[in-house]
Structure formats: structure tokens, C-alpha cells
Amino acid sequence: MKIFVASLPFEIDDSELKGFFEPFGEVSSAKVIVDKATGRSRGFGFVDMPDEGMAKAAIAQLDGADVDGRTIVVKESEKQ
DNA sequence: TATGAGCGA
Numbered sequence: 001m002k003i004f005v006a007s008l009p010f011e012i013d014d015s016e017l018k019g020f021f022e023p024f025g026e027v028s029s030a031k032v033i034v035d036k037a038t039g040r041s042r043g044f045g046f047v048d049m050p051d052e053g054m055a056k057a058a059i060a061q062l063d064g065a066d067v068d069g070r071t072i073v074v075k076e077s078e079k080q
Numbered sequence: 081t082a083t084g085a086g087c088g089a
Contacts, residue, residue, distance in 0.1 A: 006082040033084050043081030070081090078083055 001055035002077035006044040008032065009068040014045075020062060021047050025054025046077065 005017065018030035032045035049055035055076075063074040 002083095004083055008081075010081075031084070036085085041081080042084085044083070046084065073082070075082095 001049055001052045002079075003047040003049065003055055003059060004044070004075050004077040005047060005062075006073040006075075007070060008041070008043050008045060008072055009070050010041045010043060011068065012041070012045070017045050017047060020065075020067075021049060021058045024058035024061065025049055025051050 008017070012032055014030050014032050017032050018027050021027045021030065026049060027047060028050050029048045030045065033042045034040065035042050049058065059074050059076065062072065065072055
């Protein structure tokens, strides 16, 4: 299941993003989107978890979580 | 800060 994560702190990178989801189950991939024109984080990213149940559990636990003083948004991706 | 990038293993 593909997961969309928004409102991420700019300091977050792929490894840290993956670290947030790993406690809930296997994470097949995690990527923080970076503006290739400026090289800065866009403040959102994607995580893919093969197990839907684990993915939904992760979403439920991480959506609205406070990270570095910022409330992140975690939801199922809109696109495949 | 709100839906992507990848050309190599």
C-alpha cells in the first residue's frame, strides 16, 4: 500500500522517514521528495508497505503525530 | 511545507 506523508520537517530524509514506519511493519520503500531545481525538501514524501493491515495501522498511529514540533499528515496515496 | 523520481541492479 502506498502512503503519502505531508507536513514533514525539512530536516527529514529517506532513512528517517522509513524509520517512522518500520516499527509498524515491513517498509519496502520510503522517499522524501526534494525539489530537484532547488535541492530543498518539498516537505512531503511517500512510503510503501507491502502489508495493507500494517500500512493502515501505521497511518492510524502516525497521522497527526508530532515530529520535531510539527504535526505531520499521513494518509493513503491518491494515485497508484 | 500537501501526491514523486528513477536509467542501474
